[in-house]
Amino acid sequence: MTDRTADPFPMSELEARQREHVLYTWSAQKHARGLEIVGGRGASFQLADGRQVLDFESQTYNVNVGHGEARVGEAIARQAQQLAAASPKAVFEAKARLGEELARVTPGDLDRVFFTLGGSEAVENAVKIAKLLTGRQKVVARYRSYHGATMGALTLTSDPRRRPFEPGVPGLVRVMPPYRHRCLFCQGPPLGQCGDAPCNDACIDHIEEVVALEGPETIAAIVMESIGGANGVIVPPPDWWPRLRALCDRHGIMLVADEVLTGFGRTGKWFGIDHYGVVPDLMCLAKGLTSGYAPLGAVMIRHELAKRFDEQPLVAGLTAYAHPISCAAAVACLEIYEQDGLIDRAARVGAHLGARLERLRRHPWVSDVRGKGLLWAVELSDPATGQPLVPQNAPAPAGSPLKGLDETLLARGLYLPIKWNMAIFAPPLPVTEAECDRAVDLFEAALLEVLK
Ligand code: PLP
Numbered sequence: 001m002t003d004r005t006a007d008p009f010p011m012s013e014l015e016a017r018q019r020e021h022v023l024y025t026w027s028a029q030k031h032a033r034g035l036e037i038v039g040g041r042g043a044s045f046q047l048a049d050g051r052q053v054l055d056f057e058s059q060t061y062n063v064n065v066g067h068g069e070a071r072v073g074e075a076i077a078r079q080a081q082q083l084a085a086a087s088p089k090a091v092f093e094a095k096a097r098l099g100e101e102l103a104r105v106t107p108g109d110l111d112r113v114f115f116t117l118g119g120s121e122a123v124e125n126a127v128k129i130a131k132l133l134t135g136r137q138k139v140v141a142r143y144r145s146y147h148g149a150t151m152g153a154l155t156l157t158s159d160p161r162r163r164p165f166e167p168g169v170p171g172l173v174r175v176m177p178p179y180r181h182r183c184l185f186c187q188g189p190p191l192g193q194c195g196d197a198p199c200n201d202a203c204i205d206h207i208e209e210v211v212a213l214e215g216p217e218t219i220a221a222i223v224m225e226s227i228g229g230a231n232g233v234i235v236p237p238p239d240w241w242p243r244l245r246a247l248c249d250r251h252g253i254m255l256v257a258d259e260v261l262t263g264f265g266r267t268g269k270w271f272g273i274d275h276y277g278v279v280p281d282l283m284c285l286a287k288g289l290t291s292g293y294a295p296l297g298a299v300m301i302r303h304e305l306a307k308r309f310d311e312q313p314l315v316a317g318l319t320a321y322a323h324p325i326s327c328a329a330a331v332a333c334l335e336i337y338e339q340d341g342l343i344d345r346a347a348r349v350g351a352h353l354g355a356r357l358e359r360l361r362r363h364p365w366v367s368d369v370r371g372k373g374l375l376w377a378v379e380l381s382d383p384a385t386g387q388p389l390v391p392q393n394a395p396a397p398a399g400s401p402l403k404g405l406d407e408t409l410l411a412r413g414l415y416l417p418i419k420w421n422m423a424i425f426a427p428p429l430p431v432t433e434a435e436c437d438r439a440v441d442l443f444e445a446a447l448l449e450v451l452k
Helices: 013-019 070-082 093-105 119-134 151-156 160-165 202-214 240-251 303-310 324-339 342-362 405-411 433-450
Strands: 037-041 044-047 052-055 110-116 138-142 172-175 219-225 254-258 282-285 297-302 366-372 375-380 422-425
Touching: 052 433, 070 324, 093 110, 093 297, 093 324, 110 119, 110 303, 119 151, 119 219, 119 254, 119 282, 119 297, 119 303, 138 202, 151 160, 172 202, 202 219, 202 240, 219 240, 240 254, 297 303, 324 342, 342 366, 342 375, 342 433, 405 433
Parallel strands: 138 172, 138 219, 219 254, 254 282
Antiparallel strands: 037 044, 044 052, 110 297, 282 297, 366 375, 375 422
């Protein structure tokens, strides 16, 4: 949260103390503000002053099992008492069990895992592994994507946060996303009005053409979010992943699905790519893996590919590889997803949330509503021109009706990410239909005020 100058949140003594020494991420420090969160339950968190807030960002799209989940806390405490620190080579129950469970829930023959501390490092190591497996250096990624903040992952990322660090790691080739709402490829309907016309798959032809022109034998990996997340919930057409799979098969390119945000039930299936029936060569995991209760990321590798590292050295590693506390947290989260039926629940309650959001299309400035499971975006555009109400890849300009909208919503009890001209709805998986209704009502009422 930034630029919070409104009265509802006077700076507490604790925040003043903390900001003296601790930097805020992604912000100019002067106006950056934080929230003093003291606890939570399910889809809500509690502020130090007692206010309850509906968390429709799941903190950082990661608290999938929900707030205040004692079963994860207890698993962490047990592990901390038994074995809190261990070298990457250590053998212990939570590590072995987590490997087994991940092999079981991830698709196809993805059955070997390399652990990291978070999503950026998962992407970073997936790219390293793809380069080791192919001996090639180029990577294809897409616009309107986020893959992390470390140098390699940031190079793959296309949102503006990459710009101060360009050109980044050499060898990156960027392609256009399957962004149906403003598709450059659908030849028939005017820009932004594809409506329900079937996709002509020209967005996939484009990638095939780029790969052919680059020289497929130079490309190590194609890295894509299975369903785009924080850059606007980009849901690819049905053929997208199967055709990328076939393209990679033809040319020995590693297909990498970034499931850091979309994994562990977020889209109503275990993984976003499960909607497409495709098995990638490598899959990046983090966030919902531990639901944010401890830092952990992972790269899943297909059986036959991982076997190559029986002979070839796997030149990758980290001091906190498979940290015991993080492994214990992840095992507990996986149990909760299954015991509480959270993946099916995300599909069911997500369908309700989606239907409620679809009704917002009656307002002229709602130009698109898209999503799956508990991951939805509402896009706001000028009804006269169809252009985004806030230019994409830019901050809301002074005087924009969307400036400060997140702060207004927060003051009314809803924590909702507003990114450029989009609101993204991504609550914890235990969210109820009534909580979804409340969030949509609060959002709609605030919009009617600022856009009247
Ligand atoms: N990949 C995707 C799709 C993400 O959404 C994120 C974070 O938001 C990352 C990678 C980076 O993960 P982390 O912030 O844990 O390094």
